[in-house]
Amino acid sequence: GSPPQALVDDTEDVSLDFGSEEELALRKAKIRHPLATFFHLFFRVSAIITYLFCDWFSNSFVACFVTILLLLSFDFWSVKNVTGRLLVGLRWWNQIDEDGKSHWVFEARRVPTKAASTEAEARIFWLGLIICPVIWTVFFFSTLFSLKLKWLALVIAGISLQTANLYGYIHCKLGGQKSISRATSSFFVTADAPK
Amino acid sequence: FAGLADVSISEDIPVEGEITVPVGSHSPDEDYSTLDEPVRDTIMRDLKAVGKKFVHVMYPKKSSALLRDWDLWGPLVLCVSLALMLQGGSADSKDDGGPQFAEVFVIIWFGAVVITLNSKLLGGTISFFQSLCVLGYCVLPLTVAMLVCRLVLLAGSGTVSFIIRLIVVIAMFAWSTLASTAFLADSQPPNRKALVVYPIFLFYFVISWMILTFTPQ
Numbered sequence: 001g002s003p004p005q006a007l008v009d010d011t012e013d014v015s016l017d018f019g020s021e022e023e024l025a026l027r028k029a030k031i032r033h034p035l036a037t038f039f040h041l042f043f044r045v046s047a048i049i050t051y052l053f054c055d056w057f058s059n060s061f062v063a064c065f066v067t068i069l070l071l072l073s074f075d076f077w078s079v080k081n082v083t084g085r086l087l088v089g090l091r092w093w094n095q096i097d098e099d100g101k102s103h104w105v106f107e108a109r110r111v112p113t114k115a116a117s118t119e120a121e122a123r124i125f126w127l128g129l130i131i132c133p134v135i136w137t138v139f140f141f142s143t144l145f146s147l148k149l150k151w152l153a154l155v156i157a158g159i160s161l162q163t164a165n166l167y168g169y170i171h172c173k174l175g176g177q178k179s180i181s182r183a184t185s186s187f188f189v190t191a192d193a194p195k
Numbered sequence: 196f197a198g199l200a201d202v203s204i205s206e207d208i209p210v211e212g213e214i215t216v217p218v219g220s221h222s223p224d225e226d227y228s229t230l231d232e233p234v235r236d237t238i239m240r241d242l243k244a245v246g247k248k249f250v251h252v253m254y255p256k257k258s259s260a261l262l263r264d265w266d267l268w269g270p271l272v273l274c275v276s277l278a279l280m281l282q283g284g285s286a287d288s289k290d291d292g293g294p295q296f297a298e299v300f301v302i303i304w305f306g307a308v309v310i311t312l313n314s315k316l317l318g319g320t321i322s323f324f325q326s327l328c329v330l331g332y333c334v335l336p337l338t339v340a341m342l343v344c345r346l347v348l349l350a351g352s353g354t355v356s357f358i359i360r361l362i363v364v365i366a367m368f369a370w371s372t373l374a375s376t377a378f379l380a381d382s383q384p385p386n387r388k389a390l391v392v393y394p395i396f397l398f399y400f401v402i403s404w405m406i407l408t409f410t411p412q
Contacts, residue, residue, distance in 0.1 A: 061296065062282060062296050065296060065297070070275075082237060096264075096265070098263075102322035102324070150297050153297045
């Protein structure tokens with residue numbers, strides 16, 4: 001028998017399918033990644049709300065501090081590693097080569113995949129990314145001038161974490177062209193295996 | 196290309212070359228697969244990396260692979276645990292210990308930043324976040340010491356308990372300092388090693404002091 005022959009015969013009978021019901025619904029949906037969108041906003045907004053209303057939740061400074069810090073850390077991690085690539089197809093990270101030099105890599109997705117992001121998602125992503133650091137900066141000045149200095153460390157941590165993500169993603173967005181061409185050229189160089 | 200017409204490569208000469216992708220760079224395919232990987236994979240990967248580093252601190256042997264893959268989750272968890280355990284002491288003011296808690300945080304993070312800047316100014320090759328990562332993870336032995344001290348203090352706070360705590364803290368302090376120097380001192384030229392080690396020594400000394408002088412209410 002000749003298996004390749006059989007395969008060719010099989011494909012002649014296959015009808016062209018432009019996509020199942022599910023895919024059509026996916027393409028029409030305004031928000032394709034509801035969980036990611038929710039979590040993108042959930043951690044940052046919860047951190048801000050906890051900071052503003054910590055007196056209602058608990059008397060203990062320590063509990064509020066730790067809660068807000070954990071929320072800020074989870075937010076930083078999820079925005080950097082998950083929601084960025086799901087909602088806008090961007091990613092940034094730090095890489096250290098063998099000789100110990102560190103450099104920052106900023107990636108932007110060029111090829112749209114099946115579940116690419118929508119306008120609405122991208123808008124939510126960028127609004128959430130920009131507005132929250134601004135709010136934390138406002139908190140910084142209000143804490144400074146009202147002399148509630150024990151909160152200052154937390155506010156500074158908040159500003160640093162959120163601004164880091166903002167800076168990283170803006171860099172990705174603006175520099176996408178350059179890093180993609182560099183990655184492509186390195187791919188071609190290493191794929192040149194001698195025969 | 197006429198000149199090359201008579202050049203022939205005999206069958207015996209092995210043709211060598213690099214087929215592997217260098218570790219430092221990602222091919223676009225590899226990148227897009229991590230761009231599209233399910234979230235659980237991302238979480239598990241990061242958790243495993245954190246766990247591996249904790250193990251490395253307990254058995255410090257030089258490993259550049261550890262240094263390359265830095266993260267600050269371990270230091271965050273250790274810092275929070277240490278700060279929480281240092282609460283409830285008689286040194287606290289009458290409110291809920293707010294300043295004390297933030298103090299521990301500031302001492303650890305600000306101290307680590309200063310040591311990193313110091314080593315960079317001395318010409319170290321290690322990067323900023325790598326150094327923070329190592330210093331943060333090497334607080335683990337001291338966190339264990341704090342736990343032991345609190346347990347010992349539950350039993351009593353006399354001279355015997357003090358001696359036990361002293362020995363434990365000194366041992367853990369030595370462990371922390373040695374573990375972090377094993378990672379950090381190598382990135383320095385040989386005649387500068389002492390200049391890099393002594394701030395690390397001071398840093399862990401201050402933390403050990405806070406642990407040893409902790410007395411419950």
